[in-house]
Amino acid sequence: MDRIDLADIHHPAVLARTIHKLLAKRDGAVPVQDIAVALDIAEVRLDRFEGFEGMLLTDTVRSTGCILANNSKGRRRARFTIAHELGHFLMERHQLSAATGFTCSAQNMRETRDGRQHLRQETQANQFAIELLAPDYLMDPYYSDDPDLRDVQRLRDHLDVSLEACVRRMVNRREEPLAAVWSQNGTVRYFAKGADFPFVALSKGNKIPQTSAAHRAIANATPGFTQFAEADSHPWTGRSNLELYEQTRVAANGHAVTLLWAELPEDDKDDGGPKELGMPGFR
Numbered sequence: 686m687d688r689i690d691l692a693d694i695h696h697p698a699v700l701a702r703t704i705h706k707l708l709a710k711r712d713g714a715v716p717v718q719d720i721a722v723a724l725d726i727a728e729v730r731l732d733r734f735e736g737f738e739g740m741l742l743t744d745t746v747r748s749t750g751c752i753l754a755n756n757s758k759g760r761r762r763a764r765f766t767i768a769h770e771l772g773h774f775l776m777e778r779h780q781l782s783a784a785t786g787f788t789c790s791a792q793n794m795r796e797t798r799d800g801r802q803h804l805r806q807e808t809q810a811n812q813f814a815i816e817l818l819a820p821d822y823l824m825d826p827y828y829s830d831d832p833d834l835r836d837v838q839r840l841r842d843h844l845d846v847s848l849e850a851c852v853r854r855m856v857n858r859r860e861e862p863l864a865a866v867w868s869q870n871g872t873v874r875y876f877a878k879g880a881d882f883p884f885v886a887l888s889k890g891n892k893i894p895q896t897s898a899a900h901r902a903i904a905n906a907t908p909g910f911t912q913f914a915e916a917d918s919h920p921w922t923g924r925s926n927l928e929l930y931e932q933t934r935v936a937a938n939g940h941a942v943t944l945l946w947a948e949l950p951e952d953d954k955d956d957g958g959p960k961e962l963g964m965p966g967f968r
């Protein structure tokens with residue numbers, strides 16, 4: 686693999702897919718550190734750094750590159766950080782955030798907004814990182830017929846990528862209208878939604894709806910997965926005319942993620958053809 690093969694590719698997903706073509710990967714975790722070194726990163730340093738999540742020491746023309754990745758929150762987070770910084774390195778239009786290169790925070794690592802240059806390049810570095818670490822062709826064989834957080838946990842283990850990154854990927858990839866809400870001790874931290882999911886009526890600091898199965902599972906605090914169950918759609922989405930289903934994965938430390946699956950009313954759909962609705966499969 687040679688950096689020259691990637692010259693003039695500015696789209697993050699195309700860049701990552703081109704690397705995968707060169708890599709001819711079959712299965713399992715993507716060797717992000719080896720890829721970085723093959724693409725002229727002189728050194729990848731992992732440590733319990735304070736005050737930042739990732740750093741890329743470089744110059745405007747990328748004549749050199751050194752990646753620092755904070756591993757205080759685990760290996761999987763650090764792997765994502767390495768991929769994110771590699772994205773800044775390869776996307777040469779990204780403007781340095783300091784004279785010595787890029788310094789990226791935990792918030793930057795989940796940036797999805799497309800606003801000013803700075804936000805846009807953080808978003809692009811994340812798009813590159815997720816396309817590199819969890820490409821569709823490695824993920825697709827792991828999806829069940831119906832959406833399921835258990836698939837995501839298997840993917841996490843198989844690809845050595847964080848659960849959160851896999852959830853975000855599934856929510857965007859699957860055809861069903863999906864959203865995911867992350868919470869800690871019953872309080873919303875943030876959410877992600879696919880393009881077809883109507884609306885999430887919760888924001889940071891809100892309580893998980895009291896009428897929800899998620900609320901009961903979180904209060905129980907028993908780690909594991911709930912079954913998909915029909916949910917009261919209004920507190921989650923602000924809409925009452927939706928069929929909504931929810932599944933929650935409760936972790937040991939008060940953290941939880943809830944997957945929401947909406948069945949849109951017929952007149953919301955724009956696919957022109959008849960479609961079998963039916964109940965989502967319970968298991």
Ligand SMILES: [Zn+2]
Pocket residue numbers: 769773787788789790793806807810
């Ligand atoms: Zn960044």
